[in-house]
Structure formats: structure tokens, C-alpha cells
Amino acid sequence: MPKQIQRTNDFVVKFANVNGSGSASANELFAKAILRMGVPVSPRNIFPSNIQGLPTWYEARVSEAGYLGRRGSVDMMVAMNPQTWDQDVKEIEPGGYLFYDSSKPLPQSKFRDDINVIGVPLTEICNREYSDPRQRQLFKNIIYVGVLSALLEIDPAEIEKLFSEQYKGKEKLLASNIKALHMGRDYAQANLTCPSGLRVQRSDKVGKQIFIDGNSAAALGCVYGGATVAAWYPITPSSSLAEAFGRYCSKLRVDKETGENRYAIIQAEDELASVGIVIGAAWNGARAFTATSGPGISLMSEFIGLAYFAEIPAVIIDVQRGGPSTGMPTRTQQSDILACAYASHGDTKHVLLFPEDPNECFQMTASALDLADRLQTPVFVMTDLDIGMNQRLCAPLEWDDARQMDRGKVMTREDLDAGKPFGRYTDVDGDGIPYRTYPGTHPTRGAYFTRGTTKDIHAKYSEDGAVYVYNMQRLLKKFESAKSLVPAPVLRAGDSPSKFGVIYFGSTSPAMDEALDMLAELGIPVDALRVRAFPFNETVDDFIAEHEQVFVVEQNRDAQLHKLLVNECAIERSKLLPVLHFDGTPITARFIVGDIEEKLRLFNVTPIKKVAS
Amino acid sequence: MTYLAKPKLHHPSLPKNKVGYTRRDYEGAISTLCAGCGHDSISAAIVQACFELDIEPHRVAKLSGIGCSSKTPTYFLGNSHGFNSVHGRMPSVLTGANLANRDLLYLGVSGDGDSASIGIGQFVHCIRRGVNMVYIVENNGVYGLTKGQFSATADRGSKSKRGAVNADSAVDMVALALQLGATYVARSFSGDKAQLVPLIKGAIEHRGAAFLDVISPCVAFNNHEGSTKSYDYIREHNEAVNRIDFISPRAPITTDYEPGSVQEVLQPDGSVLRLRKLAADYDPHNRIAVMNYLQEHQARGEVVTGLLYVDPEAHDLHAHLNTVAAPLNQLDEAALCPGSKVLEQINASLR
Numbered sequence: 001m002p003k004q005i006q007r008t009n010d011f012v013v014k015f016a017n018v019n020g021s022g023s024a025s026a027n028e029l030f031a032k033a034i035l036r037m038g039v040p041v042s043p044r045n046i047f048p049s050n051i052q053g054l055p056t057w058y059e060a061r062v063s064e065a066g067y068l069g070r071r072g073s074v075d076m077m078v079a080m081n082p083q084t085w086d087q088d089v090k091e092i093e094p095g096g097y098l099f100y101d102s103s104k105p106l107p108q109s110k111f112r113d114d115i116n117v118i119g120v121p122l123t124e125i126c127n128r129e130y131s132d133p134r135q136r137q138l139f140k141n142i143i144y145v146g147v148l149s150a151l152l153e154i155d156p157a158e159i160e161k162l163f164s165e166q167y168k169g170k171e172k173l174l175a176s177n178i179k180a181l182h183m184g185r186d187y188a189q190a191n192l193t194c195p196s197g198l199r200v201q202r203s204d205k206v207g208k209q210i211f212i213d214g215n216s217a218a219a220l221g222c223v224y225g226g227a228t229v230a231a232w233y234p235i236t237p238s239s240s241l242a243e244a245f246g247r248y249c250s251k252l253r254v255d256k257e258t259g260e261n262r263y264a265i266i267q268a269e270d271e272l273a274s275v276g277i278v279i280g281a282a283w284n285g286a287r288a289f290t291a292t293s294g295p296g297i298s299l300m301s302e303f304i305g306l307a308y309f310a311e312i313p314a315v316i317i318d319v320q321r322g323g324p325s326t327g328m329p330t331r332t333q334q335s336d337i338l339a340c341a342y343a344s345h346g347d348t349k350h351v352l353l354f355p356e357d358p359n360e361c362f363q364m365t366a367s368a369l370d371l372a373d374r375l376q377t378p379v380f381v382m383t384d385l386d387i388g389m390n391q392r393l394c395a396p397l398e399w400d401d402a403r404q405m406d407r408g409k410v411m412t413r414e415d416l417d418a419g420k421p422f423g424r425y426t427d428v429d430g431d432g433i434p435y436r437t438y439p440g441t442h443p444t445r446g447a448y449f450t451r452g453t454t455k456d457i458h459a460k461y462s463e464d465g466a467v468y469v470y471n472m473q474r475l476l477k478k479f480e481s482a483k484s485l486v487p488a489p490v491l492r493a494g495d496s497p498s499k500f501g502v503i504y505f506g507s508t509s510p511a512m513d514e515a516l517d518m519l520a521e522l523g524i525p526v527d528a529l530r531v532r533a534f535p536f537n538e539t540v541d542d543f544i545a546e547h548e549q550v551f552v553v554e555q556n557r558d559a560q561l562h563k564l565l566v567n568e569c570a571i572e573r574s575k576l577l578p579v580l581h582f583d584g585t586p587i588t589a590r591f592i593v594g595d596i597e598e599k600l601r602l603f604n605v606t607p608i609k610k611v612a613s
Numbered sequence: 614m615t616y617l618a619k620p621k622l623h624h625p626s627l628p629k630n631k632v633g634y635t636r637r638d639y640e641g642a643i644s645t646l647c648a649g650c651g652h653d654s655i656s657a658a659i660v661q662a663c664f665e666l667d668i669e670p671h672r673v674a675k676l677s678g679i680g681c682s683s684k685t686p687t688y689f690l691g692n693s694h695g696f697n698s699v700h701g702r703m704p705s706v707l708t709g710a711n712l713a714n715r716d717l718l719y720l721g722v723s724g725d726g727d728s729a730s731i732g733i734g735q736f737v738h739c740i741r742r743g744v745n746m747v748y749i750v751e752n753n754g755v756y757g758l759t760k761g762q763f764s765a766t767a768d769r770g771s772k773s774k775r776g777a778v779n780a781d782s783a784v785d786m787v788a789l790a791l792q793l794g795a796t797y798v799a800r801s802f803s804g805d806k807a808q809l810v811p812l813i814k815g816a817i818e819h820r821g822a823a824f825l826d827v828i829s830p831c832v833a834f835n836n837h838e839g840s841t842k843s844y845d846y847i848r849e850h851n852e853a854v855n856r857i858d859f860i861s862p863r864a865p866i867t868t869d870y871e872p873g874s875v876q877e878v879l880q881p882d883g884s885v886l887r888l889r890k891l892a893a894d895y896d897p898h899n900r901i902a903v904m905n906y907l908q909e910h911q912a913r914g915e916v917v918t919g920l921l922y923v924d925p926e927a928h929d930l931h932a933h934l935n936t937v938a939a940p941l942n943q944l945d946e947a948a949l950c951p952g953s954k955v956l957e958q959i960n961a962s963l964r
């Protein structure tokens with residue numbers, strides 16, 4: 001008998017599925033049932049491609065402690081894809097569990113003797129019960145959820161409740177799903193040792209939190225933030241953001257009386273056109289955004305420079321992924337930081353926001369629309385596949401009904417009639433931000449000609465060097481002004497004073513929270529600063545100054561945030577130590593702690609306790 | 614080049630149009646293009662068309678790409694907002710602008726390099742979408758601004774100033790526009806103001822994608838013997854299928870043409886395009902027949918000009934998207950933000 005891992009409310013179940021087999025909704029059902037029992041779960045989709053028939057995985061981490069980062073390693077594998085069997089079996093922790101469809105006998109060599117094998121003849125059960133091939137497929141998924149509910153002690157009443165919410169008014173579907181669920185449960189209870197060593201126990205750690213993917217939350221942020229024009233070109237992992245915007249708008253932005261839309265969405269011919277449409281719309285006073293990923297940013301580059309120089313608002317949501325082509329690009333990374341911070345030609349730099357989870361995706365897209373208008377410049381919301389395409393437990397979304405859109409410095413017809421002087425690129429307020437007018441505002445005043453670089457403060461064509469220098473300096477001043485307008489960094493001080501600091505951002509957040517707890521337990525207190533925007537607020541400089549060594553944790557090869565810090569802050573470069581994870585999987589606390597421990601050895605710091613893995 | 618400043622004061626006796634503007638109010642900065650450049654004549658035609666149509670200058674947004682042609686919006690409608698965007702990308706910027714405020718008039722000015730080479734994709738797609746605009750390509754068969762390289766509209770066999778012969782076949786923007794569903798398609802010649810001005814007026818009043826291919830000789834790089842876009846060549850090969858007169862909805866309709874040779878096209882806004890037919894067999898409402906006619910005549914070396922196609926019942930992008938009548942850029946929080954109660958319901962559905 002192999003050993004049996006015993007864990008309650010703290011384990012990882014991974015589902016190996018075939019794309020297009022309907023497993024996604026069954027797996028979500030599994031995760032949601034556990035959430036309904038008050039136990040946090042963080043699932044992650046791993047999909048090498050979206051093509052039907054190819055493998056996909058769904059890795060669900062159950063963690064009562066609320067650690068939502070990826071843990072790494074697998075306690076139970078639900079192996080439903082023969083194509084990936086060998087690899088899936090290999091991933092299981094010694095003492096872990098392998099749940100598979102035992103309808104067809106497999107040779108002994110296909111198994112391991114240090115894991116616990118749980119075979120259920122799913123296909124056989126389905127074939128006996130259903131004649132329609134589609135039903136066989138779909139209910140097979142529900143049957144395995146039923147088996148799992150018995151093995152892991154998931155309350156079937158919660159699953160039934162989820163069914164009844166999903167199939168409200170479709171009684172037949174409801175009944176057949178409940179039947180399939182119980183078929184699985186009954187089989188497990190009659191034939192398997194239930195529960196297994198992995199168990200879910202009711203708790204109260206979920207509370208008011210919601211379960212949503214970052215792309216949907218960002219789309220809602222665009223709805224709430226008042227975006228009326230969206231232009232996009234399909235690219236994983238950002239497409240579902242534009243699609244969600246369309247879905248929410250069709251419910252929330254249709255005039256009840258006329259049935260007409262208070263929004264316009266264009267699926268453009270490419271990313272050049274997407275961002276061109278956004279720039280045209282924003283120039284003309286509408287709030288506009290596009291969602292894309294790295295390759296799209298490359299294509300948008302020329303336009304991004306124009307918008308920077310001509311001072312036109314634009315919100316660009318970059319759901320980052322791993323590089324060009326296909327394959328790795330369906331994995332997560334934070335590898336567009338430099339490409340976005342300095343996108344385009346000539347002297348340019350741009351405002352970046354780094355949301356840590358769907359809640360911040362919502363907040364920051366809405367803020368990005370304000371910031372873009374206020375600063376009259378492109379603003380990037382830097383999410384990634386890990387946040388964007390996975391449902392994540394997060395604080396409920398909030399909106400203050402008194403909040404108004406900040407449309408920035410826009411001169412109205414009344415202003416112009418009152419004789420306010422207008423010079424499009426004049427720094428009236430000393431913050432580097434000029435006033436603009438929307439086309440069509442006034443019959444005789446306020447019209448101007450928009451072009452890239454070659455203009456004076458009145459937007460008149462000028463090739464004068466001094467005029468150019470003045471304007472470029474003003475743009476720098478504007479970038480300074482941005483520092484106090486963007487979201488400030490969040491400090492998490494260690495329990496005791498520390499000479500070590502760590503800087504991180506975006507989707508690294510949940511793994512970092514866990515890593516900080518682990519480091520504290522090891523007797524290595526570390527102060528942490530979560531950077532939420534570029535340009536960096538002065539507290540970032542201060543934080544680095546206050547620590548002897550600062551680890552910069554990020555998910556790319558080239559230490560891009562580290563480079564940006566070195567470039568933009570008045571700091572000693574040697575103080576910063578990059579901690580880099582870039583194999584396409586989301587970063588884990590284990591990785592962070594391991595890497596930091598190793599680096600600390602160089603400073604003769606040894607942990608006082610060993611981490612339990 | 615002409616750098617002479619124009620006198621600022623208007624002559625008090627200059628005639629005013631119905632909205633109280635003189636012709637001078639539609640002018641822009643002094644052109645810096647080469648003296649004799651066809652593009653300047655097109656600017657003048659735009660000025661005249663807008664003046665005669667009683668358009669308030671500030672209700673026009675003029676957008677362009679990059680090129681000598683794309684510089685011209687500085688030289689007309691000085692009281693309109695203008696946008697000199699990036700090379701070949703005017704169509705997307707114009708599309709976005711149009712989405713933001715459907716109440717303005719959008720005038721896109723481009724060159725043959727801008728629209729037939731680097732920007733051909735954007736040209737294609739904004740026509741497909743039926744953006745309500747006037748899209749003018751000032752077609753000289755060369756890249757004027759970068760000093761005379763062949764453009765994609767240069768005819769096969771035409772000779773550059775330096776003597777090189779173009780071996781590639783030409784992109785025919787009119788044929789493309791027709792195929793892509795433009796609902797108003799015309800071709801004209803910058804040197805033929807009498808034909809060009811009414812064509813621009815008709816395009817402005819048209820509600821949909823109006824495309825004008827205006828052959829516009831480049832005196833610096835493409836006006837020599839062996840060029841098929843020179844003044845002489847076009848004057849010799851111009852085959853006008855019709856002459857149009859634009860009759861505004863406000864003007865009384867008079868009939869001073871020979872019946873049988875005149876056809877009237879009523880546009881949705883009440884304006885009338887009166888076509889004086891020059892080619893008896895030409896029907897501007899039959900897209901397929903038009904395409905065939907153009908192919909046949911072009912094969913004979915003729916440059917067919919006039920109002921080539923018009924669909925008086927065109928729909929535009931806003932109709933396709935079913936957007937509200939109010940410009941999107943004027944909607945406020947109440948119209949756009951669903952508020953906290955709805956958000957609470959959304960939260961509840963996510964637990």
C-alpha cells in the first residue's frame with residue numbers, strides 16, 4: 001500500500017481534459033461547490049491551444065488559508081485525457097491520487113506504485129445509461145464531479161443548488177444533471193473508499209468575495225468608467241475582454257425606449273486599426289479603449305507614439321502572454337513591461353497600471369479612462385493571462401454613485417464664449433497638461449490642427465528647434481504630474497524591521513503574499529512593496545533607499561521592471577536583485593522563497609526554520 | 614512655393630452664404646505645396662463646395678494620413694478641427710472620430726501612396742464598414758513627399774521622371790471601392806473644377822461611404838511625357854460619363870436640360886444630383902454594370918470620370934451598429950454608468 005496524503009482544505013486537484021469535451025463547465029462546478037462551502041479555491045486553465053481535441057488542464061488549488069497563487073505539484077490527478085496520460089501520472093506527488101476512467105483496462109506499466117489509483121468505469125456507466133453521444137460526453141463530466149464529491153466530501157446539496165441556479169426554468173435539464181451527479185456519488189460510495197485522504201470541510205473563509213475572471217472584470221470597469229467606443233482584434237488571452245464588454249453592454253447600455261445602443265464596438269482588421277479607432281474616438285471626445293496582447297502592442301507602436309506626442313487619450317489593456325507566434329503565447333508572463341513603458345519612436349514614455357486581481361482590473365480600467373483623459377496620453381492596463389483568463393476569488397466590485405468621469409481639461413463653448421484664451425499646447429496650470437477642445441465646439445474659436453511633433457503652443461506648424469524642445473520638456477513635466485495621479489504603491493511591512501525588501505507587481509501578488517508568510521516563518525522578515533503604476537511614485541525610491549537589498553520579483557527573463565526602476569529612479573543599481581520566473585506557468589510562493597533563500601545565502605543569512613513543502 | 618501672406622481683413626463686400634460666412638472663411642493657411650500641384654486645386658474645390666453648401670466650418674472634421682496630399686487639410690477650412698495622423702491610417706482615425714460624434718461631417722484626405730500602398734488595408738475596411746464620410750484620394754501615381762517613387766496606382770508601363778518603367782500592375786481604387794460596397798463612387802481630375810466641385814458636394818450630402826478618386830498631377834515628379842497622371846495625358850484621355858449639378862434641398866429645381874439626357878438622383882436629405890449624361894449607355898445605379906463599363910473603357914486607355922456609382926438609399930456604420938441618435942461623446946454618467954445597485958446584483962451572480 002502506498003502512503004496516502006492526508007490534507008483537509010489544503011490540496012491541489014488537477015483535471016486533464018480534452019478540449020471541447022464540455023469539461024470546462026463541470027470543472028467550474030467543482031470549484032464553485034467548494035467555494036460555496038466557504039473554502040477558497042483558485043483554479044487555473046492551462047490550454048496549449050484552443051483547438052478542439054487538444055489537451056487542456058484545469059488546476060484547482062483548495063486553500064483554507066486563502067492562498068490563491070499557484071502552489072505547484074498535484075495531490076490528485078483527474079486523468080481524462082489518454083493523450084497526456086504519461087505526463088499527467090508523472091506529476092502526482094508520492095502518496096497522491098490518480099482518478100481515471102477504468103472502462104478500458106490499462107497495463108500495469110501505465111501506473112506508479114507510489115500513488116493511489118482510483119478507477120471508475122465512467123464510459124461504461126455512460127454508455128449503459130445514455131444512447132446519445134453528446135449526452136454521454138457531457139454527463140460523463142458530471143458523473144466524475146459526483147465521484148469527486150464523494151471522495152473529497154463536497155456537499156452534494158451545494159452542487160444541486162448550483163444546478164438549480166444554472167437550469168432555472170429548465171426542469172428536465174436540472175433533473176438529468178442531478179441524476180448524473182448521484183450516479184457518480186452512488187458508484188463511489190458503493191465501490192471506493194470514501195472519503196479519500198483529501199477532504200473539504202465547511203469553513204467561512206469566502207464571505208462576500210466574488211469569483212470572476214480579470215477580463216470580465218476589466219470589461220465591467222470599461223462599462224462603469226464610461227467607455228463608449230471599443231475596437232479590438234482577436235488575440236488570446238485578451239479576446240474574452242472585448243467579448244465580455246459586448247455582453248455587458250448589450251445588457252447594461254441599451255436605451256430601453258428605442259432599443260438603440262449607447263456604445264459602438266468594432267472588431268477591426270488588425271491592431272493598427274484598433275488603436276487608430278480608439279485614438280480617433282478619443283480625439284473626438286469619446287472614451288475609448290482597446291484590449292490586446294504583446295503582438296498587438298508591437299503593431300500599435302507607431303500610433304502610440306502619435307498619441308503621446310499629439311496628446312490624445314487612449315486606454316490600452318494589455319493581457320500579457322509569452323512572446324510571439326503560437327504555443328507559449330497561451331501561457332502567462334509579465335514580459336511587455338518595457339515594450340509598453342517606452343512604446344514607439346522618438347522620446348516617449350507611457351503610464352502603466354498593474355492590477356493584481358480581477359477587482360483591480362475593474363478599478364484600474366475605470367481609473368485608466370479617467371487618467372487618459374486627465375493626462376491626455378495613452379494609459380496601459382497591464383494584466384496577464386493568469387489574471388485575465390482565470391476565475392479568481394476577490395473582493396466584491398464597488399462603485400460610488402457620486403463618482404463622476406474626470407474628462408480632464410476640456411474647454412467648452414461657454415469657456416470660449418467667455419473669452420478664455422485657448423492655446424492647445426500651452427501649459428496654463430504649470431502641470432504640463434494643456435487644454436483641449438473637441439471638434440465642433442465653437443464656430444470661430446478653439447479649432448486647432450492635430451499633428452505629431454511639429455507644432456507650437458498654439459498647434460501651428462513649426463519646425464523651430466526651441467519650440468520642439470519646449471514641448472518635449474513640457475511632456476516630461478506632465479509625466480511628473482502623473483506620478484501623483486496614478487495608484488500609489490502598497491506597502492506590506494514585515495513583522496520586525498528588516499534590511500531586506502521585495503518589490504513585486506500584478507499577478508505575482510497572491511504567490512507573494514504566501515511567500516512573505518513562508519519567509520516570516522523561516523525567520524526572514526521581509527518588507528514588501530507592491531508597485532501599482534509607472535511612473536513610479538516617490539515612495540518607491542524611498543523604499544529602496546531604506547533597505548540594504550531589494551528583491552524585484554517578476555515573471556519575465558529580462559528583469560523588465562528591475563530595468564525600469566534602474567532607469568527611472570535615483571537609486572543604487574547594486575541594491576536590486578532580480579527574482580525571475582518565466583517558464584510560462586504562473587509564479588509560485590515556493591519558487592519565490594527558494595530563489596530568495598538562495599540569494600540570501602550570499603549574504604550569510606540562513607533560515608532558522610526549514611520550510612515544510 | 615508661395616509664402617505670401619493673405620490679407621487678414623475681409624473685404625466688406627464679399628458675398629456671404631446662408632450661414633453668414635464668406636468664401637474666405639473656408640480657406641486655410643497658405644499652401645506650401647509646389648506651385649501648380651494638383652492638390653491645391655482640390656483644396657480650392659473643397660473650399661468652394663463647403664461654401665456653396667452653407668456648411669458651418671466648425672461642423673467639419675478633416676483628417677488625413679501623411680504625404681503632400683495629406684498636408685492639404687492645413688490649407689483649407691481653417692476653422693475646422695484637423696488631424697494629420699500617421700501614414701496610411703487616416704481611415705481608422707476617421708472611423709473612431711465618426712463613432713464618437715455622428716453629427717459632424719468627416720472629410721478624409723489621402724494620397725495614392727497613403728491609401729493604395731501602406732494604408733490599403735484601412736482603406737478597404739473603412740469602405741466595407743460604410744463609414745459616413747467623404748474620402749478623397751489625391752491620386753498622382755507617385756510618392757510626392759518622398760520625392761517621386763512610383764506608387765501603387767502608377768499604370769504598368771508608365772515612366773518615372775528618371776526614366777524607370779513601372780512593371781507592376783496598378784491598383785484601381787475606384788474598382789476596389791465599388792467592389793467593397795462604397796455607396797458613392799466618383800472619379801475626377803483636379804484640373805476640372807466644373808466637374809469636381811459638384812462631385813464633392815454630392816459626396817458631402819451622401820449618407821454613407823463616399824469615395825472620390827481625384828487624379829492630381831504632381832508637377833515635381835510626375836508631369837512628364839510617359840506619365841499617365843500628367844495634365845496633358847489626363848486631358849487627352851478623360852472620358853466623362855456625366856456631368857453633375859448638385860441641387861441643395863433648399864434650392865428650387867429648374868429644368869434647363871434636354872429631357873432624355875438628364876437623370877435626377879434624389880438623396881435621403883432631399884438634395885438632388887442632376888446627371889447630365891454624356892455616355893448614353895451609362896447607368897450609375899447598377900454596380901455590376903458600372904464595374905464592367907469601367908473595365909472595358911479602361912482597357913481602351915480611357916480615364917472614365919464623373920459620378921460612377923451612387924446608391925441613394927445607403928446605410929452607414931451607425932445604422933449597422935444601431936447606435937443612439939445622440940453623439941456618443943455627449944453621453945453622461947446617467948446614460949453610461951449602470952450604478953452601484955446593478956453592480957451589487959452582478960456581484961451576487963458571481964458567488
Ligand SMILES: Cc1ncc(C[n+]2csc(CCOP(=O)(O)OP(=O)(O)O)c2C)c(N)n1
Pocket residue numbers: 679680681682683700723724725726727728751753755756757758759764
Ligand atoms: C510609416 C511610414 N513610412 C514611410 C513614411 C514616409 N512617407 C511619407 S509620405 C510617403 C508617401 C506619400 O505618398 P502619397 O500618399 O501618394 O502622397 P503624395 O505626397 O504623393 O501626395 C511616405 C512613403 C512615413 N511617413 N511613415
Ligand code: SF4
Pocket residue numbers: 645646647649650651652681682753757758830831832833834
Ligand atoms: S512634390 Fe508633387 S505632390 Fe508634392 S507638392 Fe510638389 S507637386 Fe505636389
Ligand SMILES: [Mg+2]
Pocket residue numbers: 680724725726751752753754755756757764
Ligand atoms: Mg501620391
